Amino acid sequence: MNATKRLYHHKTDGGAEYLMDTFIPWKHNGKSGKEGRVTDKTRILIRLDGKYPELIHNAAEKERADLLAGLIDLLDVCHCINGCAPDDMSCASNRAAALIARLS
Numbered sequence: 001m002n003a004t005k006r007l008y009h010h011k012t013d014g015g016a017e018y019l020m021d022t023f024i025p026w027k028h029n030g031k032s033g034k035e036g037r038v039t040d041k042t043r044i045l046i047r048l049d050g051k052y053p054e055l056i057h058n059a060a061e062k063e064r065a066d067l068l069a070g071l072i073d074l075l076d077v078c079h080c081i082n083g084c085a086p087d088d089m090s091c092a093s094n095r096a097a098a099l100i101a102r103l104s
Contacts (some may be wrong), residue, residue, distance in 0.1 A: 007044065010036035017048040 008023040021044040023034040038045060071079040 005044065007046070008034050008036035015049060019046040019048060020044060 003053065005021055005022055007019040010018045012018075018038075020036040020037055020038060020042050022037055022039045022042045024037040025034055041053060047054040047056055
């Protein structure tokens with residue numbers, strides 16, 4: 001698996017600078033390139049112009065992470081009620097926990 005991810009630069013008129021994993025292609029005066037652009041597919045967004053680089057979490061990713069955390073909490077309650085052993089895959093809550101772990 002390739003862990004390298006290309007990031008694209010964007011600088012706002014106000015001077016804020018970002019790196020992100022989504023872009024728009026551009027052409028101007030015979031030149032072309034790619035400029036960072038936030039879209040619904042943006043998963044990595046880093047602000048560069050502060051004292052330290054800041055990773056900004058995509059709202060959709062945060063919502064997904066919060067939902068998964070809530071499901072994990074709910075499954076912990078189910079384990080207590082059902083009394084399933086953690087490795088018993090005949091238990092529906094254990095199968096659901098395994099699925100959620102793959103999504104995380």
